[in-house]
Amino acid sequence: MAAVSNAGGLGSFGAHRLSPSAILETAAAIRKLTTRPFALNLWVSNHDQGGAHPSGEALMRMHGSLQRYFQELGIAVPPLPEKKAVYDFEEQARAVIEARPAVFSFVFGIPSREIVGSCKRLGIILAGTATTVDEAVALEQGGADAVIASGMEAGGHRPSFLDAAEDSLEGTMSLVPQCARAIGIPVIAAGGIADARGVVAALNLGAQAAQLGTAFLACNESGAPALHREILLNGTVHRTALSRVFTGRLARAVRNRLQDELRAAPLLPYPAQLWAMTPLHEVALKQGRVDLMSVWSGQSSSLLQWRSVDSLMAALD
Numbered sequence: 137m138a139a140v141s142n143a144g145g146l147g148s149f150g151a152h153r154l155s156p157s158a159i160l161e162t163a164a165a166i167r168k169l170t171t172r173p174f175a176l177n178l179w180v181s182n183h184d185q186g187g188a189h190p191s192g193e194a195l196m197r198m199h200g201s202l203q204r205y206f207q208e209l210g211i212a213v214p215p216l217p218e219k220k221a222v223y224d225f226e227e228q229a230r231a232v233i234e235a236r237p238a239v240f241s242f243v244f245g246i247p248s249r250e251i252v253g254s255c256k257r258l259g260i261i262l263a264g265t266a267t268t269v270d271e272a273v274a275l276e277q278g279g280a281d282a283v284i285a286s287g288m289e290a291g292g293h294r295p296s297f298l299d300a301a302e303d304s305l306e307g308t309m310s311l312v313p314q315c316a317r318a319i320g321i322p323v324i325a326a327g328g329i330a331d332a333r334g335v336v337a338a339l340n341l342g343a344q345a346a347q348l349g350t351a352f353l354a355c356n357e358s359g360a361p362a363l364h365r366e367i368l369l370n371g372t373v374h375r376t377a378l379s380r381v382f383t384g385r386l387a388r389a390v391r392n393r394l395q396d397e398l399r400a401a402p403l404l405p406y407p408a409q410l411w412a413m414t415p416l417h418e419v420a421l422k423q424g425r426v427d428l429m430s431v432w433s434g435q436s437s438s439l440l441q442w443r444s445v446d447s448l449m450a451a452l453d
Contacts, residue, residue: 138169139357143449148175148241152182155223156231163235173238175263178228180245181297187384187405188222194404198412201401205394205428209419217411226251239263241284243295252279263324267296267304272315272323274298282322284347285315289328291350291434293387294378301386305378309341316342330436332452348452350434355445361421364431365443373437382417382430384409390431 137147149166151159159176166174186194195216206213229251232240240255241263247255255262256279264275265284272283286295287308296304306314308327316323325338326347338346353360354368367373367390377391381398384406389395403409413430420428442448 137174138166139355139445140352140449141170141172141174143445145449146173146175146239148177148239150177151228151232152177152179153223154228155221156227159228159231160235163232163237175239175241176232176235176237177241177243178225178232179295180225180242180247182225182244183222183407184384184405187408189219190404190408190411192216195408195412197402198404198409201398202412202416205416206419209423209425209428211419214415217415220407220411222407230254233258233260236260241265243293245297246275246278246280249279265295265326266315267294267301267311268298268306269311269314269318271296271298271304272319276319276321280321282324282344283315283319284324284326285311285343287311287325287327288378288388289435290326291353291376291388291432291437293383293385296386302378308338312338312341312343328434328436330434330439334436335452348448350432350437351440351442351448352445353432354437354440354442355448356443357445363421363424363426367426367431368433368437369440369443371438371440373433376433376435376437380409382410382413383407387430387432388434390426390433392429392431393427394429 137149140147199216203213233254239261243265261281263282264280265286266272267286275283288305289308294301312325322344324345324347325343329346329348330351335346354365373390375391376388377395378386378388379395380386380403381395384404417429
């Protein structure tokens with residue numbers, strides 16, 4: 137992400153799975169790599185009901201659904217996944233405020249008035265993500281300085297917070313101009329934007345800026361595994377799908393066999409489903425089994441061709 141900031145963009149680091157102390161350490165590490173503005177991102181709602189403390193029985197049931205895949209991969213079925221720490225958002229947010237990035241972006245909700253007020257006093261720009269016009273209005277009323285209008289074409293999680301994600305599937309071309317008309321703060325378009333044409337279209341729709349995710353994920357500087365980057369860049373990803381299979385929350389990834397076969401399985405709430413799926417993902421990644429791993433991708437990844445942040449940023453100029 138520092139490479140994006142150094143190239144003239146606003147790099148953003150997803151810190152939602154970090155402890156408050158790790159957030160401070162990460163911000164310090166980023167500042168060693170760039171002197172330019174950057175964003176830190178958190179999830180306001182970072183677990184679903186029952187997801188942070190799943191029962192052993194529920195984990196065992198989901199684990200049982202995965203046993204045949206481990207056997208197919210030729211490895212012994214691993215033990216039940218360990219329950220991991222789910223950090224308190226308010227504590228994470230206070231760490232972000234102490235780190236003082238140029239931008240504090242957030243998804244899955246609206247921070248408390250206390251958090252918003254602290255950011256305002258320190259000059260930290262607040263950017264919240266909306267998947268509907270109602271969410272954009274709520275974010276403006278909640279103190280956001282800008283709204284990221286995220287269309288359903290985007291890769292990764294659908295960060296809806298007023299209604300169920302399945303009921304909030306607005307496309308970018310529809311969502312952006314409606315948000316621009318409904319609110320008085322800047323709109324940042326996101327979702328399915330993969331090249332300069334997408335940026336120009338977003339600006340013509342009334343956005344003041346555009347956010348790219350999958351395009352930067354495919355660059356060598358990203359933290360994505362090499363196999364993931366190659367899949368995004370080989371020009372063959374024409375089918376993505378929204379599913380709760382990989383984490384328990386609705387997210388867009390390259391459509392594969394695992395999504396199809398587990399569609400009717402009894403899934404766990406987030407993040408318990410993620411904990412259950414992680415061992416399988418790690419083994420499938422090592423074996424190059426794309427049919428059994430999560431490959432986050434937006435709908436426009438077949439347009440990608442840039443392997444470095446500098447080349448991508450130059451193409452967007």
